[in-house]
Amino acid sequence: MAYLYVPQSKAVDSFIINHSESANDFRYEYTYALLQLVIEATQADFGEANLQVSSVVMSRNRQLRALESGEVINIMAEAANTEWNDKLLPVYIPIRKGVQGFRVFIITQNNAEKLSHVKSLEQLMQFPTGSGSQWTTKIAMQQAGFNVVESTHYDSLFNMLSKERFITFGRGVNEAFQEVTAYQKLYPQLMLDEHLVLHIPLATYFYVSPNQPRLAERVRVGLERIISNGKFDQFFYQHHCDFLRQSKLNQRVVLKIDNPLVSEQQMTSIVGQEFLLDPKSDFASLCQPYQ
Template sequence: GGPVGWPAARASAPVIRHSLRPMADGRLSYREEVLRLLLEKARPRFGDCELQFTGLVPQARAFSELENGRLDLCAAMTDVDRERRAVPVRYCLYRGLLGLRVGLGLPETVKRLESVDSLEALRAVRFGLVQDWPDYAIQRAAGLQVVRLATVSSGVARLRLGGFDLLPVGAVEADDVALEFELAKVWRWGLIYPTAFYFFVSPQQPQLAERLKHGFEVALHDGSFDALFGRFVE
């Protein structure tokens, strides 16, 4: 990515190495749009900086790389272990809406499962979750049937082969994931639990955490974060 701030950033501008996944069509992802907004809002106080995409990194590895300083920033759902290993910027990018999980599956499976209306029926559904997502532990602890996945894309391949019934994803990202993998969406029910999705910063970059916190405060105060979030959820 190029410099954030003035068109010509100073040669000494710090480089922020991140693992935010770009959109398949080349557009900025919502997460990177938020990051760029915060950096722009923080620029008058903290100066210019430059973004560098390091490539897609599984979440478990991302936190190891934050710890050892090979990565400066990632975005992820929070849990106790992650907040111990990296510095959370405690403003939820999705205003808590990732805690509403919507099931995606094959059209015939979704049609059959739309009628789930009890805990007993829910516990008969086989959910597939990526093993390093906090949701994996949350849903297992709730007594649900959870199949362990390595990645979303390999999980969808297993879904098509009947390895499990539904892939639960955050309501705010369900349409994009359904479109990308040509899956149907359960409309009549979902799973809900409190959670937050934060930017996490390497413990070796405390000033970056302060830069982002300040940027969030400015963007919330002037309404620009709400405007960006509103466009995203439309």
Template sequence: MAKSRCLLMLLWLWSAQTSAEDVVRIQPSQSVDNTSYQYYVDLLQLVLNSTAADYGPSRIVVLESTLSQARGFNLLKKGQLDVYWAGTSFARERDYLAITIPLEGGLLGYRVPVIARNRVSEFAKITTVAQLQKMVACQGSQWPDSDILEHNGFLVERVISFSLMYSMLAQQRCDYFPRGINEAYAEVNTQGHEELMVYDKLILRYPLPMYFFVNKQNKPLAKRLTQGLSQLLANGKLADFLMHHPTTSAIFPLSRYQASQIFILDNPTLPKDFNNREHHDWIEFSYQ
């Protein structure tokens, strides 16, 4: 009888602990090509783990249906999604709570062209912005990048589905696919992209940090994420995570890009106070 009561007590404690566990609902990966997705999932889990002592345990739950950015933000507004990560903009920060510590140190705004290998000699001849502006970039239809590129005079083929962009590039229905330095290598190294390459002799540079966003009413979660990211940034674990994660480690050392041509672009979508933020770009491009 005593053993039975003890077992029941253990089961009750386990059940209570499980039921007390917070669930954090996130977006699914947009495509098998979207390998950088795992970086943000792992980083979110690291943030939740590092704050568990103050806020309790949390469990990440991934939604099943693939989401466009517009739908993802809409679900966040409705409270059907808890965390959504995306490039920031004035409109997004107006409508949602942004955790204003760049998840990738600001490197998302260094865009390298992914191109077909058989066109490398063509891109090697590019020495001016005007030459690249004559080519067509595949880009997400709802991404701030498309607005930024068009604002700067670039030709953009807006594509609603991430999974279509690499196939369109392979079919040469666009000339290049600008990806963040932190994204490009892992994506191109996935199976089926043998005919593609990262052409990192050219870099488009514009400020566009990737932030965690939460619903405006979910201030406790925003506080937790801010605390966790701030702690990881201060103790160096965020930089270490970026430098050693399987999807981002290939970009280091950053000194390898010193000979690359960097074309500086304007980003008109940013909040007005962006340049005054303490951590708007926490990793130097010459970081080694």
């Protein structure tokens, strides 16, 4: 959906972003903080703004409906999705540099030995894998040939994994370490596989209500501004380098599948290919300037 907004005067903009799905769900903290940085970077020309987190917890499909109306929430950072691209105002800047497409596996201790011998997609697909029912990565894995076991509830997936309803649970490297720490309290048998990384091209974009073109334009302008002045990279690496270093991605077996819902060309249309991360990079060296 195309949009263009040229600010005519300064106004107080109200950004209402989604609530996390549970007390153990830390996935959106980065996007809340990034949006605040965008607001600050655009204050001189767009004026004052306030940012609030909705009190309503919603499923992915309900979030889409809420964004369409723009009442309960009017902005959300979400994995790229063709339906969301069509119905909302996407800002095509991948705000996580594609890192959430580097999927490492939360498993149980019982299955660590099995995973350590996997060297190909065919071997990995022998193990049932878990996913949220409305996640973009679910469709990518299903089309690649994985046996995907689904749940509509985020917390339930960790319970199902602990009971070995599925064997692997692929999570973005930006998510996995926090989740293992949080859920080991309930399920001490959970651990992170150290052998594999499944690369699924994935972009997180800010999606804005179609009723709020001014907000969409403000986000685009703000993101481009902080990318240009270096504040974005400083912010991104400060939030991700601990996970990137711990993951040792360049020492893992890297397997890749296509994502039919994500255009890699679209991901780089504004920022260029060099903006995205490569899972084979040495992140210990890459992160050194941001320590």
